[in-house]
Amino acid sequence: MKICFIMYPWERVNPAQDSTIRIIHEAVKRGHEVAITHTANLTIRDSVTLSLCKWIDSADKPPKSIKAFYREIQFKPEMSPLGEFDVIFMRDNPPLDNLVLNFLDSIKDDVFIINDVNGLREANNKIYTAAYYDPERELIPATHVSKNLDYLLRIIQESDQDKMIMKPLDGFGGSGVIVIEKSAMHNIRSLLDFYIHREKGKSNYVILQDYIEGAEEGDVRVIMLNGEPIGALRRRPPAGDVRSNISAGGTVERYRLTKQDKILCKRIGEKLVKDGIYYAGLDLINSKLIEINVLSPGTLKDINALYKVKLQEKILDYLEKVVESRNQLKEDFRPESLYDDANTES
Ligand SMILES: Nc1ncnc2c1ncn2[C@@H]1O[C@H](COP(=O)(O)OP(=O)(O)O)[C@@H](O)[C@H]1O
Numbered sequence: 001m002k003i004c005f006i007m008y009p010w011e012r013v014n015p016a017q018d019s020t021i022r023i024i025h026e027a028v029k030r031g032h033e034v035a036i037t038h039t040a041n042l043t044i045r046d047s048v049t050l051s052l053c054k055w056i057d058s059a060d061k062p063p064k065s066i067k068a069f070y071r072e073i074q075f076k077p078e079m080s081p082l083g084e085f086d087v088i089f090m091r092d093n094p095p096l097d098n099l100v101l102n103f104l105d106s107i108k109d110d111v112f113i114i115n116d117v118n119g120l121r122e123a124n125n126k127i128y129t130a131a132y133y134d135p136e137r138e139l140i141p142a143t144h145v146s147k148n149l150d151y152l153l154r155i156i157q158e159s160d161q162d163k164m165i166m167k168p169l170d171g172f173g174g175s176g177v178i179v180i181e182k183s184a185m186h187n188i189r190s191l192l193d194f195y196i197h198r199e200k201g202k203s204n205y206v207i208l209q210d211y212i213e214g215a216e217e218g219d220v221r222v223i224m225l226n227g228e229p230i231g232a233l234r235r236r237p238p239a240g241d242v243r244s245n246i247s248a249g250g251t252v253e254r255y256r257l258t259k260q261d262k263i264l265c266k267r268i269g270e271k272l273v274k275d276g277i278y279y280a281g282l283d284l285i286n287s288k289l290i291e292i293n294v295l296s297p298g299t300l301k302d303i304n305a306l307y308k309v310k311l312q313e314k315i316l317d318y319l320e321k322v323v324e325s326r327n328q329l330k331e332d333f334r335p336e337s338l339y340d341d342a343n344t345e346s
């Protein structure tokens, strides 16, 4: 099959840690035709959506080691129509540029896009999790999203919690995530003001969330494929920090999903698939969902190393199955096949 990765620049890939290169490596190893491209290369010419792609020259079997693969890889540049791929894998870094989705809208009926354009549109920031319907607060902590300073201040004042988490709506990698202590109320107006007005001429939404007990032990990353958990690990925050993100200095260890985690994954998994989000990274604390990462969740390499597995094999198995059934469907609906049937009848 032909598969295109729309991703961050190849030069920025760190082969020792990167998840995308592991999926690419597996695809090349299986003999698929693989191209990579960047959102800046998208074009429309004569009503056709194209991208300047770098096709991986895979005349030989790729080296086994990911580092050698990265070092030795050869590319051939080519302007390629995106509608002719079987799969487009979005592996761009957040925040997502909505215009990119408009380019993909034009080919979304022809290609299997992981994740679905509408799913990405809906779930590319933390509103998706905050708006998850959970009246009993079984799955997500109490979460407030607003850019109204006085309203947010009142939420903190009226809360029965000693501390809350504050974070920017569109942040990632742990950036801007802080604990607000009610005992330091005199700082909070200034902090809220700073978060809301951190960019000149623009106001930003802020999230206030109940602090989840047990967060000191770290959070849990679950990789979800087609609505099912395929791997998980625990990230522990460094001393003196609330954030467990690896990019914020968190360390990783093995983690076995609890019964409660599995219930959560099943319920969230059903919604993800319904929304076209076939590949995602969930962040859980104490069996509560704090975030769904849909754009380019990492930690593949860490889960692989901790469990001696290769999750990329499961991802490719899945993609091959999807493409096979899509091709079968196309085959079944060929106009000629209708005539074939008519002929047999007469
Ligand atoms: N409600 C919360 N209670 C306790 N810790 C939290 C909470 N929300 C976030 N954190 C900590 O901050 C980290 C980053 O938060 P997250 O919402 O996942 O944002 P990001 O997109 O920056 O990863 C989490 O991994 C966790 O360690």
Ligand SMILES: [Mg+2]
Binding pocket: 173, 174, 245, 283, 291
């Ligand atoms: Mg996170």
